[in-house]
Amino acid sequence: MIPALTIENLTKDYGSGLQALKGISLEVQQGDFFALLGPNGAGKSTTIGIICSLVSKTSGRVAVYDYDIDVDFAGAKKNIGIVPQEFNFNMFETAFDIVVNQAGYYGMHRDLAMQRAEKYLRELGLWDKRDVPSRMMSGGMKRRLLIARALVHQPRLLILDEPTAGVDIEMRRSMWDFLKKLNSEGTTIILTTHYLEEAEALCRNIAIINHGKIVEHTSIRDLLRRLHREVFIFDAVDALPESVVVDGFSVRRVDDNTLEIEVEKGQHINEVFAGLNQANIRISSMRNRANRLEEMFVNLVEGAA
Amino acid sequence: MSLREQYIALMTILRKEIKRYLRIWTQTLLPSAITMSLYFVIFGSLIGSRIGDMGGFTYMQFVVPGLIMMAIVTNSYSNVVSSFFGSKFNHSVEELLVSPTPNYVILLGYVIGGVTRGLLVAIIVTIVSLFFTQLHMHNFFVVVIIVLMTSILFALAGFINAVYANNFDDISIIPTFVLTPLIYLGGVFYSMDLLPEFWANVSKLNPLVYVVNAFRYGVLGVSDVSLGFAFGMITFFTALAWFYSMHLLNSGKRLRQ
Numbered sequence: 001m002i003p004a005l006t007i008e009n010l011t012k013d014y015g016s017g018l019q020a021l022k023g024i025s026l027e028v029q030q031g032d033f034f035a036l037l038g039p040n041g042a043g044k045s046t047t048i049g050i051i052c053s054l055v056s057k058t059s060g061r062v063a064v065y066d067y068d069i070d071v072d073f074a075g076a077k078k079n080i081g082i083v084p085q086e087f088n089f090n091m092f093e094t095a096f097d098i099v100v101n102q103a104g105y106y107g108m109h110r111d112l113a114m115q116r117a118e119k120y121l122r123e124l125g126l127w128d129k130r131d132v133p134s135r136m137m138s139g140g141m142k143r144r145l146l147i148a149r150a151l152v153h154q155p156r157l158l159i160l161d162e163p164t165a166g167v168d169i170e171m172r173r174s175m176w177d178f179l180k181k182l183n184s185e186g187t188t189i190i191l192t193t194h195y196l197e198e199a200e201a202l203c204r205n206i207a208i209i210n211h212g213k214i215v216e217h218t219s220i221r222d223l224l225r226r227l228h229r230e231v232f233i234f235d236a237v238d239a240l241p242e243s244v245v246v247d248g249f250s251v252r253r254v255d256d257n258t259l260e261i262e263v264e265k266g267q268h269i270n271e272v273f274a275g276l277n278q279a280n281i282r283i284s285s286m287r288n289r290a291n292r293l294e295e296m297f298v299n300l301v302e303g304a305a
Numbered sequence: 306m307s308l309r310e311q312y313i314a315l316m317t318i319l320r321k322e323i324k325r326y327l328r329i330w331t332q333t334l335l336p337s338a339i340t341m342s343l344y345f346v347i348f349g350s351l352i353g354s355r356i357g358d359m360g361g362f363t364y365m366q367f368v369v370p371g372l373i374m375m376a377i378v379t380n381s382y383s384n385v386v387s388s389f390f391g392s393k394f395n396h397s398v399e400e401l402l403v404s405p406t407p408n409y410v411i412l413l414g415y416v417i418g419g420v421t422r423g424l425l426v427a428i429i430v431t432i433v434s435l436f437f438t439q440l441h442m443h444n445f446f447v448v449v450i451i452v453l454m455t456s457i458l459f460a461l462a463g464f465i466n467a468v469y470a471n472n473f474d475d476i477s478i479i480p481t482f483v484l485t486p487l488i489y490l491g492g493v494f495y496s497m498d499l500l501p502e503f504w505a506n507v508s509k510l511n512p513l514v515y516v517v518n519a520f521r522y523g524v525l526g527v528s529d530v531s532l533g534f535a536f537g538m539i540t541f542f543t544a545l546a547w548f549y550s551m552h553l554l555n556s557g558k559r560l561r562q
Contacts (some may be wrong), residue, residue: 020474048560053402073405074306074405076455088397088400089395089400090397097321101400102404104316104317105318107313107314108310108312
């Protein structure tokens with residue numbers, strides 16, 4: 001099966017001398033839910049900009065399905081829906097006009113465009129706001145409007161650049177559900193995000209980009225399997241002694257009732273509880289200190305993994 | 306994109322453009338009607354009556370074609386420059402750039418949008434002028450062609466200005482410091498015959514001279530320059546502006562990173 005996206009040796013040099021992309025290559029398979037991660041300035045937005053023609057590449061090859069952007073960019077564009085990081089619609093236009101006009105730019109007949117606009121505005125909970133100019137919408141509504149606009153021509157590949165930035169938790173969860181449903185219906189989705197739990201919750205495969213290079217390209221499951229250690233936080237029922245020792249584990253006393261304990265790969269958490277029992281410390285609750293993927297991400301971009 | 310899809314994309318851009326300037330009609334259509342009424346009162350009725358005939362016509366009759374053309378030029382130009390720069394400024398131009406709409410359709414959409422505003426204002430100003438003088442059409446065909454060509458030319462010029470503009474100051478510099486002087490020195494208010502030979506020759510470098518005189522020929526049947534040469538020059542400048550605009554779009558200069 002042809003990949004939904006193929007990138008080969010892609011480079012981008014800016015006139016300032018900055019080399020934003022240093023020959024990246026990756027493939028995203030059809031039907032995948034793919035995360036593109038990286039710190040600010042790593043090259044994520046440049047990569048997305050090249051795929052959707054807002055940035056000119058210096059060299060390399062990009063193909064969307066079987067449309068090479070150097071041969072048939074219009075064909076590639078028809079298959080892409082883009083949800084940018086920044087709000088980029090005319091603030092004086094209504095939500096309905098924004099979505100219908102976008103359909104028109106893809107050559108869609110106005111009657112069909114209006115039907116599709118209604119469908120996606122309803123699905124994203126914006127139908128009541130269809131006559132509201134975009135400037136009068138909240139941040140969350142604008143984010144959903146970006147998604148409705150990107151979907152109106154029903155692209156096979158949807159690219160979302162930080163889609164839930166600045167969105168409250170409830171709204172983020174409902175957007176996740178919407179994206180999962182879309183993916184289950186066959187749309188390939190590429191997501192960039194700073195919320196690593198978002199990538200962990202949604203995506204099957206991942207690429208991590210840093211300083212213009214792909215430093216990891218694998219499945220989320222494989223990545224998590226390779227974690228070396230996890231840090232757990234334990235809440236004690238009673239006040240802790242000044243010094244707490246659990247044999248074989250690194251322990252840090254955070255305050256009178258809280259401990260942080262590192263569990264290395266190969267160790268078992270039962271051993272931690274055994275040690276705590278031995279020290280007569282009763283535990284009321286336990287949780288991860290940080291997102292596991294975040295730990296891995298930091299390791300990878302620091303070159304320590 | 307098929308031709309039908311391109312046509313739909315073109316009509317979408319055009320509908321959006323027309324809706325935009327109709328929504329803000331107090332900024333786009335009304336000012337020209339008021340400004341031109343003042344010109345008709347001051348230069349036509351008050352001062353014009355003391356000037357006497359020019360080119361065999363009353364001064365009012367002489368200036369009306371130039372003033373109509375002035376309204377067409379400024380409105381075609383300012384519609385495209387403000388609309389396209391606005392879409393660049395708020396990044397909504399990206400809606401078009403990520404779509405499969407061909408560049409020539411994008412350009413055509415904005416240009417036709419500017420042309421429709423130029424024509425609408427021309428109709429308004431012509432109606433206003435009828436309150437001050439009688440107009441008769443010497444050659445309707447010439448009038449229609451010259452109005453269309455002129456509005457296309459200056460809509461294209463507005464597009465080029467918008468592409469190069471980095472801020473809102475940049476979209477007013479050219480109209481203020483280039484377009485307005487060229488219009489005033491383009492024979493709107495006087496005949497070239499009044500100028501010394503040297504300045505009359507210098508004036509021939511001004512494209513507005515050809516535009517104003519060709520239109521005046523269509524309305525009154527008199528012109529300071531040859532009609533064929535005027536059409537040739539306007540066609541030349543229009544072709545130049547079109548190809549340069551397409552070059553800007555195709556290269557992505559100032560539009561794509």
